[in-house]
Amino acid sequence: xxxxxxxxxxxxxxxxxxxxxxxxxxxxxxxxxxxxxxxxxxxxxxxxxxxxxxxxxxxxxxxxxxxxxxxxxxxxxxxxxxxxxxxxxxxxxxxxxxxxxxxxxxxxxxxxxxxxxxxxxxxxxxxxxxxxxxxxxxxxxxxxxxxxxxxxxxxxxxxxxxxxxxxxxxxxxxxxxxxxxxxxxxxxxxxxxxxxxxxxxxxxxxxxxxxxxxxxxxxxxxxxxxxxxxxxxxxxxxxxxxxxxxxxxxxxxxxxxxxxxxxxxxxxxxxxxxxxxxxxxxxxxxxxxxxxxxxxxxxxxxxxxxxxxxxxxxxxxxxxxxxxxxxxxxxxxxxxxxxxxxxxxxxxxxxxxxxxxxxxxxxxxxxxxxx
Amino acid sequence: xxxxxxxxxxxxxxxxxxxxxxxxxxxxxxxxxxxxxxxxxxxxxxxxxxxxxxxxxxxxxxxxxxxxxxxxxxxxxxxxxxxxxxxxxxxxxxxxxxxxxxxxxxxxxxxxxxxxxxxxxxxxxxxxxxxxxxxxxxxxxxxxxxxxxxxxxxxxxxxxxxxxxxxxxxxxxxxxxxxxxxxxxxxxxxxxxxxxxxxxxxxxxxxxxxxxxxxxxxxxxxxxxxxxxxxxxxxxxxxxxxxxxxxxxxxxxxxxxxxxxxxxxxxxxxxxxxxxxxxxxxxxxxxxxxxxxxxxxxxxxxxxxxxxxxxxxxxxxxxxxxxxxxxxxxxxxxxxxxxxxxxxxxxxxxxxxxxxxxxxxxxxxxxxxxxxxxxxxxxxxxxxxxxxxxxxxxxxxxxxxxxxxxxxxxxxxxxxxxxxxxxxxxxxxxxxxxxxxxxxxxxxxxxxxxxxxxxxxxxxxxxxxxxxxxxxxxxxxxxxxxxxxxxxxxxxxxxxxxxxxxxxxxxxxxxxxxxxxxxxxxxxxxxxxxxxxxxxxxxxxxxxxxxxxxxxxxxxxxxxxxxxxxxxxxxxxxxxxxxxxxxxxxxxxxxxxxxxxxxxxxxxxxxxxxxxxxxxxxxxxxxxxxx
Numbered sequence: 001x002x003x004x005x006x007x008x009x010x011x012x013x014x015x016x017x018x019x020x021x022x023x024x025x026x027x028x029x030x031x032x033x034x035x036x037x038x039x040x041x042x043x044x045x046x047x048x049x050x051x052x053x054x055x056x057x058x059x060x061x062x063x064x065x066x067x068x069x070x071x072x073x074x075x076x077x078x079x080x081x082x083x084x085x086x087x088x089x090x091x092x093x094x095x096x097x098x099x100x101x102x103x104x105x106x107x108x109x110x111x112x113x114x115x116x117x118x119x120x121x122x123x124x125x126x127x128x129x130x131x132x133x134x135x136x137x138x139x140x141x142x143x144x145x146x147x148x149x150x151x152x153x154x155x156x157x158x159x160x161x162x163x164x165x166x167x168x169x170x171x172x173x174x175x176x177x178x179x180x181x182x183x184x185x186x187x188x189x190x191x192x193x194x195x196x197x198x199x200x201x202x203x204x205x206x207x208x209x210x211x212x213x214x215x216x217x218x219x220x221x222x223x224x225x226x227x228x229x230x231x232x233x234x235x236x237x238x239x240x241x242x243x244x245x246x247x248x249x250x251x252x253x254x255x256x257x258x259x260x261x262x263x264x265x266x267x268x269x270x271x272x273x274x275x276x277x278x279x280x281x282x283x284x285x286x287x288x289x290x291x292x293x294x295x296x297x298x299x300x301x302x303x304x305x306x307x308x309x310x311x312x313x314x315x316x317x318x319x320x321x322x323x324x325x326x327x328x329x330x331x332x333x334x335x336x337x338x339x340x341x342x343x344x345x346x347x348x349x350x351x352x353x354x355x356x357x358x359x360x361x362x363x364x365x366x367x368x369x370x371x
Numbered sequence: 372x373x374x375x376x377x378x379x380x381x382x383x384x385x386x387x388x389x390x391x392x393x394x395x396x397x398x399x400x401x402x403x404x405x406x407x408x409x410x411x412x413x414x415x416x417x418x419x420x421x422x423x424x425x426x427x428x429x430x431x432x433x434x435x436x437x438x439x440x441x442x443x444x445x446x447x448x449x450x451x452x453x454x455x456x457x458x459x460x461x462x463x464x465x466x467x468x469x470x471x472x473x474x475x476x477x478x479x480x481x482x483x484x485x486x487x488x489x490x491x492x493x494x495x496x497x498x499x500x501x502x503x504x505x506x507x508x509x510x511x512x513x514x515x516x517x518x519x520x521x522x523x524x525x526x527x528x529x530x531x532x533x534x535x536x537x538x539x540x541x542x543x544x545x546x547x548x549x550x551x552x553x554x555x556x557x558x559x560x561x562x563x564x565x566x567x568x569x570x571x572x573x574x575x576x577x578x579x580x581x582x583x584x585x586x587x588x589x590x591x592x593x594x595x596x597x598x599x600x601x602x603x604x605x606x607x608x609x610x611x612x613x614x615x616x617x618x619x620x621x622x623x624x625x626x627x628x629x630x631x632x633x634x635x636x637x638x639x640x641x642x643x644x645x646x647x648x649x650x651x652x653x654x655x656x657x658x659x660x661x662x663x664x665x666x667x668x669x670x671x672x673x674x675x676x677x678x679x680x681x682x683x684x685x686x687x688x689x690x691x692x693x694x695x696x697x698x699x700x701x702x703x704x705x706x707x708x709x710x711x712x713x714x715x716x717x718x719x720x721x722x723x724x725x726x727x728x729x730x731x732x733x734x735x736x737x738x739x740x741x742x743x744x745x746x747x748x749x750x751x752x753x754x755x756x757x758x759x760x761x762x763x764x765x766x767x768x769x770x771x772x773x774x775x776x777x778x779x780x781x782x783x784x785x786x787x788x789x790x791x792x793x794x795x796x797x798x799x800x801x802x803x804x805x806x807x808x809x810x811x812x813x814x815x816x817x818x819x820x821x822x823x824x825x826x827x828x829x830x831x832x833x834x835x836x837x838x839x840x841x842x843x844x845x846x847x848x849x850x851x852x853x854x855x856x857x858x859x860x861x862x863x864x865x866x867x868x869x870x871x872x873x874x875x876x877x878x879x880x881x882x883x884x885x886x887x888x889x890x891x892x893x894x895x896x897x898x899x900x901x902x903x904x905x906x907x908x909x910x911x912x913x914x915x916x917x918x919x920x921x922x923x924x925x926x927x928x929x930x931x932x933x934x935x936x937x938x939x940x941x942x943x944x945x946x947x948x949x950x951x952x953x954x955x956x957x958x959x960x961x962x963x964x965x966x967x968x969x970x971x972x973x974x975x976x977x978x979x980x981x982x983x984x985x986x987x988x989x990x991x992x993x994x995x996x997x998x
Contacts, residue, residue, distance in 0.1 A: 148909065149909065150909040150910075150911060151911075152911045152913060152914065153864075176861060176862070177909060178860050178861055178862055178864070178909065179858055179859075179860065179861060179909070180861065181861055247862050249862075252861045252862055282906050282908070282939060282943060283856055283905050283906060285856050285905065301849075302845075302848075302849030302852065303845070303846075303849065323856070325858065325905065349859065351859075351861060365861060367858065367859035367860060367861045368859055369856055369857065369858050369859070369905050370856060370857040370858075370859065370902060371854075371856040
């Protein structure tokens, strides 16, 4: 294998694939990236056995072939090369060496045989639909903050994606960590009506989000009950899905909440942030005292003292006091794009609904903290 | 060959009464399982007979010979004959099994031992002219004969288990059997400090404890010191608490004196050594703040109560007891220990300073001629003047400069407020000032250790460990005062347990709610977790509930939740405290010392390591051969 490629193109592709490679591996080949040159294209493939990313980019191929080389080392070298440099990759010298040369630099890298590289088979994936990259970004961004990191309930360690066919058809993404829940929906794309509900793992979500950052086009999603595949531009990501049952989240979204509080999103977030300075670092408990037309945020700690801040709000029901983790309030405030956030409350012990006043597609549920 | 011809078929054989010897052998299986248990029964008999000294002799780990000689009230020939009968006893005078004031009561020991060995009892009652001797061999009783003997009783057991070869086979090595015998005698000796004990093993004297006169508590501490070691005596906190007819006395070691196992934890109920799971649980609860999970304190506790409040007739060997109100007893033990530990304040074990001194010891120090005369020592070392105490009264004001500006209340100088003169390191002034237990800061070494001078020596403080403990104690106080905030769960976690475990956890629901864990029943064998302590963040609730269920069974208390909370506090305390390497000025150092004095439990960090070491002047003088 022998090829020449522009540094920027190689760096971009490497950047996309290398992050899936774990820093420490018990299987040596998993630390490597599969480099393939064929038909004027360079293809890079990296995997951690759960996720596989393939990215292709044009290159000047001198001799077709393939090799595997350490992903992080390769990435670090290319990153440190000067802008605009041409990079030569040469594995024709025999032995198990890959020679990377650029300008006056020359690196000889250890390689492993291509045949050992685990290629993730897509298998039979019966469902396919197209999704606008922007819509996919919304689905991920609005929900990923609520993904659980706690391993015992593994089925919460991802975003649950499913189709709603009753009422207004929609494609829904849901994530929860047991303390809060995020539910976002978009118009149901064609071909998605029959998909099974699947849980996309946290790491896949993170990798996918990085990959689609700069894309404006369409992402083709293909899935079965165990695997999902995202294809766009010259990149393909295949991932296993979490084998578990997502809880019946509809049951925890309260329907009887009737006290609606409407508040300016920016000033609310800033006030919460300010007041929480006082709260104990691990707890971050903030109390909301809501009266007609006024919201009082307060926090106290034995060590630091107390903080109080008042905000004008639109509210005309009975007074209510409720405590929340400030971190959770800020996370949700971050998701709201319009200027008004809406809180729909019941009482100080029951889940509270938060909505973006102008975005009916997103809904958040937050459990109070009892102080 | 047809088996039925030679052996009675258990399905068709008639029921018959077992012969007496067999009955005794079966009973012996329960009461006497190894030489140590025979020793225990016999020594207890001696104690019940009012002996003031008991001499135990064993050979070959008790297999060849066990001999117990006491100076108790002795037995007449008629008594002797009855004593070796089953269920015959001089105890239980009112035939009430729930009112047991003696160590023994079952009347099983002598016939049981007699049925599996060659036993001889020689006894002379207090006012009798002659002694009588009765022999039993494998259960066969030979009539009493006159014999020579001192007042009291001597029981000799030879060839234990010779008639039950299976049992004999299962005995451990002579060494481990004699270890078990020593353990038994030691335990009994701890409970009876007013009685002299000796143990001779194959001609070697293993134990010799004299019966001294004096106050029972003093005697007891001396006895415990003789058995558990001098360290224990020096670092033991007296325990004395009473609640609803139960009185708990004894001694508990300070946390910095700890061991890798619980072998040095003793509980006596009405003078009877018992092994009790509850004790281990209660001790752990009391010490959990000061010791890592795998370290165990040393202690000996004596519980006295109305005989009716405790059932000792649970197990033939009587090592287990049951209380009418186990929860109350546990509470008494925990609160008494906690109280004693809180009173100990910043006290760290003297072993720590002994270790420190040990490492200071110059090579060959032991070969130096011992200076017996203090002045004599000086004569040869004129260039080393005696450690000079600064002259008093130069300035009374200087100490004010050092005194902390925010002295928290609650501290009273433990030492009589005699004069501790202190020199201000910066001005060189000497002042009269109240003497503090941890002294006045003199210097900071390696930006890590504070050296302070006290009236009687020097104190070296590990600034990070000490401050970490202070911050931790403050946080705990805040937690206790403010309650534990709880984070509600959107989806209640259902934890499947077995039904009994679930009930145990649910019984404590109220207590757990106070710690921030709200649970409720979810059908048989299932618990729904509704709220978790917010401090723990996203916690593995099923794991926590299962741990709690196990602990409630094993130890009778819910420790892991509190431990988890305190662990979080501990980590926060570690981040929020002064690190090693930070320079402190005199004010800061003194403020830290004063806070340590005012804070309970500041003598050790969260893992039982000391936060400071005190070196007595006398010890330092020894290092230099001045004493």
